[in-house]
Every structure is written in structure tokens, then in C-alpha cells.
Amino acid sequence: MAGHIFYSFAVSADGYIASAEAGGDVGLPVPEEALHRHFNEAQARTALNLYGRNMYEIMRYWDEPPPESVAYELEYGEAWRGTPKVVFSSTLTSVGPGARLVKDPAEVEPTVRRLKAETNGDIEVNGAKLAASLIRWGLVDEFRLYVMPVVLGGGKPYFEAGLQLELEPLGSESLPQGCTLLRFRPKQKS
DSSP states (O other): OOEEEEEEEEEETTSEEEOSOSSSOOOSOOOOHHHHHHHHHHHHHEEEEEEEHHHHHHHGGGGSOOTTOOHHHHHHHHHHHHSOEEEEOSSOSOOOTTEEEEOOGGGHHHHHHHHHHHOOEEEEEESHHHHHHHHHTTOOOEEEEEEESOOOSSSEESSOTTOOOOEEEEEEEEOGGGOEEEEEEEOOOO
16 A cells, blocks of 8 residues: 655646736636536545645635535535645644644655555645655655646746656646646656
């Protein structure tokens, strides 16, 4: 038994997960029903979510989606709430239902190594900063880039600046809204 850690994010065609613009708009298209359902299914298959503080606070939206949410959004919220979460933050004092908080930065690597050894199934890492640490420690097994047909021209990159990796393609898939899923794994050393 060993978990499979993957780092997954929607990205612009030029590799950014969020624009440099102020105001909270990431600049990427909002998933419509068909693409959202793909993400619903992926979340339902995920055994464990790992979060840094920023992404966790954004995703807390799914704790109580607004009543006017459409069915496919409510389905995602249900899958998200049903997935155990571990949040790594030295500044948060508490986390919501179904989540556990790890405050000590020195505990991030040993905790993730233990969770990977104990978890049977997919473990999604959420948040570029947390993912960068896991990549440096050799803990990420797969990269899933949901490339959206938009160029942001700058912003927060999927891969941390200065990080160098050799990757092996695992495949691609055309999805709704002109999105292309690109899957890679770290190149195996011979």
C-alpha cells in the first residue's frame, strides 16, 4: 500500500495558475458543467487532499456552497467535504470539518512521507508553494496540468521559478472548454 501523490492545477497556455492582476481574479476560465463534472469525478476518486494555507482558505468555499449553486457544483462540494484533508500552515489556528492541521514546518516532510506510506489511492497536493516543497523532496509522482486556452502573460507559475525537472509524458486528454489535460511523471533515473 502506498499513496500516489499528484499535483494538479488549471494553468494558462503560458504556464500560470493565477494572473498577476490584483483583485482575486485568477484570469482563468471558470469551469462550465462538462469540465466541472470531470473535476467532480477526480475529486470523488481522491483519497486525501494536502493543502497549504492559501489554497485551503480558497477551497473552504466548498464547506457551504451557496444555496443557488447548480447541481454539479453541489456534487463537487459533497465530494470535497467527503475527502479527508491535511492542511499545512504555521499561521492558521484551526481548520474546518474533515481537516487536520499541521502547524510545525519541520513536520511537513515527515508527515507527507507517512501519509504517502499509509494511504491507499490518490493524494492530491493543492497549492504551488506546498507542491514545490514536495517536488524538491521527491514526493510527487505525477503532474496534471489542465491547460486552458488563455495566455496570462505573467503571474503565479505552476512550477516554482528555478525548479528544474526532467519529465516523462504519461498522456494527454482533450476536455471541454478547449482544455487539454497534460500528464507527466518525474523522469526515472537509470
